[in-house]
Amino acid sequence: xxxxxxAALGSLVVLLSACQSLFKPGLDDPLPxxxxxxxxxxxxxxxxxxxxxxxxxxxxxxxxxLDPIVERALx
Numbered sequence: 344x345x346x347x348x349x350a351a352l353g354s355l356v357v358l359l360s361a362c363q364s365l366f367k368p369g370l371d372d373p374l375p376x377x378x379x380x381x382x383x384x385x386x387x388x389x390x391x392x393x394x395x396x397x398x399x400x401x402x403x404x405x406x407x408x409l410d411p412i413v414e415r416a417l418x
Contacts, residue, residue: 377402 383396400417403409 374403375405377404 378399378401380397380399383398384393388394398418401413403413
């Protein structure tokens, strides 16, 4: 009886691990991103002495909930 329980438990473990390998997320696939770059000069300023601000950020079209997290962290 004990051998039967052990075999049933082993079969259950093998079955569950097989299901996990079939339905795992694509962790090897990178997320598609869009790069957004912009430059801003101080309004009304002209010449080489004007401060210039460069902003580079990423957007994740397939994961829109990541966009505000990235903006909060970088801006």
